[in-house]
Amino acid sequence: MSFSQGDELLCRHIGDPETPQLSKDGDIVLGGIFSFHSRWETKQNSYLHKPLPLQCIRYVELWIEINNSTDLLPGITLGYRMYDTCSSPARGVKVTLALANGNEEVFAPSEAPCTRPAQVQAIMGETSSSPCRAIATVTGPIYFPMISHFATCACLSDKVKYPSFLRTIPSDYYQSRALAQLVKHFGWTWVGAVRTNDDYGNNGMAIFIEAAEQLGICLEYSIYMFRTDPPEKIQKVVNVIKGSTSKVIVAFLSHMDMDVLIHQLSYHNMTGYQWVGSESWIFDSQIAVMDTHHILDGAIGVSIPEAHVSGMKEFILDVKPFISSGSKLFIEFWETLFSCKFNQSNLSDGNKKECTGDEDLFEIQNSFTDMSLMPIFNNVYKAVYAVAHALHNILGCNETCDNKTPLDPLTILQHIRKIRFKTKEGDEVYFNENGDPAAKYEIINWQPTQNGIADFVTVGLYDASLPTERQLYIEKNKTIIWTWNSLQVTTVPLSVCSEKCPPGTRKVLQKGKPVCCYDCIQCAEGEFNSVICEQCPPEFWSNEKRDACVKKETEFLSYEEIMGCLLTAASLFGTCMTCLVACIFFRYRKTPIVRANNAELSFLLLFSLTLCFLCSLTFIGQPSEWSCMLRHTAFGITFVLCISCVLGKTIVVLMAFRATLPGSNVMKWFGPVQQRLSVVGFTLIQVLICILWLTISPPYPFKNFKEFKDKIIIECALGSAIGFWAVLGYIGLLALLCFVLAFLARKLPDNFNEAKFITFSMLIFCAVWITFIPAYVSSPGKFSVAVEIFAILASSFGLLICIFVPKCYIILLKPEKNTKKNMMAKGAQKP
Structure with missing residues (x-):
């Protein structure tokens, strides 16, 4: 909005200004859009007053590192402005506009418009697919580079709709196909499916169903849910699972939705199901800690390969200086981490102890301290370095950089697409024509330990760059624990609609049911096989069991008879x-x-x-x-x-x-x-x-x-x-x-x-x-x-x-x- 004040114009955003949760000035500023909180507070608006700002709840432990390097962008300091969206698409769009244009009120000459150059050169984030789609719709037309570390929806690979979107995590196109191959590998042809009712879950499950049908896998049901759904709707999901005959459930859920579902399943003590999980929750130690009823014991799924970034853990755990600075975000993080409150006398909740600021991070056990989120941190790390390498090339950096070189989003985007480098740990970073990285996953198995918390054991790999028959590899020397008997090694559980037809019979589909549901009837005379009754060759005839062809008896008028x-x-x-x-x-x-x-x-x-x-x-x-x-x-x-x-x-x-x-x-x-x-x-x-x-x-x-x-x-x-x-x-x-x-x-x-x-x-x-x-x-x-x-x-x-x-x-x-x-x-x- 703009209005006249003397001979100058006052330019400012419509609505309340957005202030970054974390910021630092620098020669070049990068934007960050993350979900530090997993939910927002639901409110009923009366439409009589201006709605209050979105209130975020439920803290999520997430942090990033921006390393300074003497070899990369020498003499250039990188600043950052980071916003918390609580996984809200609407809030994501709002903070994107704030990153692109700034929040400050600016006075400009009357003949000048209210437009200005972008305040940041690229945006890191968002965490979820749905907010990314909304944000990418805004950044796409102006070719503003956006690199996500955790948005996996295959829909974001569409460069016509989202020309400026890139990511450092593989597309769900590959993850969904990996899950389908994993299910097929273990012989599960009758499965149920639960998905998050957003772009991540809906698109991912659609690709999984397509791949599953090609592999001969049938879905008994495919239901959706969202963490903010009313309890009766979550209960309906539980009822569908309880009334099903399939014992394998493919869960294409975000870790937040999985948390909600597990709470409901635990209430009904619904154990005995073999869970197959997507990367969003299969490696989440927080869910493992909260799964006290062992609902997910023996779960198997695909996960981002484990990463080790030197110095990252030490940097992340060194939070005390930020606590001392009085940063609201870090104070809330510290209080959530240790279940305490600063300034206890000012709080009505007397059940929580007072925070001192000297608590030891190494004494607690959660996903933040055990670095189970390191693969996600590593993806952010790769995204920041991808932008840094692109800027290094644009500025012609050698021993110094040309600070006078003009920067515009399109040029930066074009250079990011072309970069190809290796991190200090040897990981190669590049983007294909769709802005996606190479698709590689680890196969993770939840194996219970003596302390009651599942251990994440890597039992195989999936590499989409290999030929189809070699993409999935399950290590033979690794023990896989299954849900039916988690205390000892067992055979692979069975989940089929109909048992495999014995030799000598053929399948007859059951009316109104999927192709995996069939009856077995004996092959006709002269036919054999166990799947499709085939006619025996002319000189052969089927035996009594119809499972093989035997040579026909030759008949002619002989002297012996x-x-x-x-x-x-x-x-x-x-x-x-x-x-x-x-x-x-x-x-x-x-x-x-x-x-x-x-x-x-x-x-x-x-x-x-x-x-x-x-x-x-x-x-x-x-x-x-x-x-x-x-x-x-x-x-x-x-x-x-x-x-x-x-x-x-x-x-x-x-x-x-x-x-x-x-x-x-x-x-x-x-x-x-x-x-x-x-x-x-x-x-x-x-x-x-x-x-x-x-x-x-x-x-x-x-x-x-x-x-x-x-x-x-x-x-x-x-x-x-x-x-x-x-x-x-x-x-x-x-x-x-x-x-x-x-x-x-x-x-x-x-x-x-x-x-x-x-x-x-x-x-x-x-x-x-x-x-x-x-x-x-x-x-x-x-x-x-x-x-x-x-x-x-x-x-x-x-x-x-x-x-x-x-x-x-x-x-x-x-x-x-x-x-x-x-x-x-x-x-x-x-x-």
């Missing part, structure tokens, strides 16, 4: 029987009955029948390339040879009766030469069909996986189906022709009419092969082969028995009928 043995025996019996008949015919070849029935064709027929019986043996045994080609061609050719002989005999009978007619010379057209030629001709036609079949598409051995699920049927594929049915059709055609001719000659007047027996044999032959076709098509596997063998044997036995057994009967048992007179006699006449 009963059916194969019986068919083999039948084939050999038929062969022997045919040979016996041939021997009988050869022994009695000069008898009338043998001579009258065309001995030459009879012996050829017996030979072909022998081949027919033997060809059935080619169908037994494991099919091979040669056996497949042999069995069908041998069957086709031998049967045509057999039917050709029968057809020849039938024609001879017809011609013989025609020859008995007066003046008939028909036999000269179908004499022995013609008979031989007819047999050869009919057979050559079948040979030609078989050659074409074998040339174009021959039969081949084939593994049939479709007939049976758990067996492999090894069979002979036909190759060309046309070739197969052409062979079979030709046999049927000759058999039908033979049957018709024999049927026509069945009643010829002869005492021994062979046409009758041929008719019977052809009737059996045709009946067998007509019934063979549907039986062959419908029979599975080796049974189709057995049907084909049976058809061969049945038709062969039919021919052998019907044509030759009656003759053998007369030859052996009725020799009196085996005479020429008897053979030439006419059949009995009807009365």
Whole structure:
């Protein structure tokens, strides 16, 4: 605001002026915005009077060091102005404007505006993410450098929104992913999540959930809270945790919110949960001291790597000179540290002792004296030195610095982004394109000690610069204590929605629940595995437990099995029987009955029948390339040879009766030469069909996986189906022709009419092969082969028995009928 006073303008801020809690003049002044207090006093405004200033409560032990160095900024003194914001975004913005423009009332000439150069060159802070976002929104447009030591929200890496923001602590983007990998490492797939309801908690948890889903981790619940929430809302969080089934809780909370939650959980004695913590509270010794119910025993999480800054501890603990100076901030700090009050007589609280100022800091045990906050102090240390190095480069410092070089925020910001140096302890300090440092964390485990206070043990590391599979490292020689049994080493606790499916089963998701909740059902036949039922390879089948694939049993008609043995025996019996008949015919070849029935064709027929019986043996045994080609061609050719002989005999009978007619010379057209030629001709036609079949598409051995699920049927594929049915059709055609001719000659007047027996044999032959076709098509596997063998044997036995057994009967048992007179006699006449 400005108003006229004579010829000058009075420039001052609107509202109450902000006075720094700590300040020191110097050639170059740096600003500091910290949360010395964790809360502010809640007030109800009546809107009738001007609201009172924000009253901070609950002191937080935090301090910084600014070292003077002869090598860095020689001859230049660094001053500072530090403000306390109590983690209030509104107060953070207000003190930022005070740091940028100052609080003093300034008189300026009437023609001059109220704007002035910045009072500080850079700002260190703030501690929390939400205040940092508010402050960075103000400093960004004017490119005013701001370096935070503890604000981890990934949202602050957005250089479009926050172009002047940098930090010396890694972004929550990496922390959240580290937590997700940590949870996955220990096999926890069913977890709960609690977060702070601010930018730190909400953004961090969002990244964690995204990373967790990619790793197959499910959240049973994700709830939020804030330390200033009413008790009933905090109780609701407790109720959600109590009613859950998950035993692992990922807590993305600030240390102040964690403090509030632990108090409530302790009231309900809610032990037995495995806590996974963010860096904000996992290394906080103050929370460990206050956790008297051991709620957090066995907690594990990520923390800023432990730091050791030489001389820092001694400097921080040397507070007495500041107490003597009467600094209000340090007096309050001392009173909080030792639970006492200065000027006891002026206080109404008579329960607290009076502070003397000579109390010994080394006699108390808290996060301030044990230096558990050293990593945070180290981050502030790095931030200050980053600005100092940038100023050193801008001022062209060597032995001296050019004090006349003008400084502006944009130039300082550009130099800070480019700096790269190592601290005295060897830590490399630099900022990436997003203003973030390298992301490295320690894995911390809370292990109870004899004095009842947890000890923070480093059990692993996380380095985001390494490949994904190597980023998380858990030391194998370090003992990790878990929450279920903190007094002894135990196995990793289990937290899953559904137990892992046993081998041979698969997951079926439960309706309306996350993917981690499922039922296990047995894999189907032919499938195996424990996660996703996979189909076994074609030659394999699942075992009874469905946890492995075993080789399928191969099936074919073999000589070892009963059916194969019986068919083999039948084939050999038929062969022997045919040979016996041939021997009988050869022994009695000069008898009338043998001579009258065309001995030459009879012996050829017996030979072909022998081949027919033997060809059935080619169908037994494991099919091979040669056996497949042999069995069908041998069957086709031998049967045509057999039917050709029968057809020849039938024609001879017809011609013989025609020859008995007066003046008939028909036999000269179908004499022995013609008979031989007819047999050869009919057979050559079948040979030609078989050659074409074998040339174009021959039969081949084939593994049939479709007939049976758990067996492999090894069979002979036909190759060309046309070739197969052409062979079979030709046999049927000759058999039908033979049957018709024999049927026509069945009643010829002869005492021994062979046409009758041929008719019977052809009737059996045709009946067998007509019934063979549907039986062959419908029979599975080796049974189709057995049907084909049976058809061969049945038709062969039919021919052998019907044509030759009656003759053998007369030859052996009725020799009196085996005479020429008897053979030439006419059949009995009807009365």
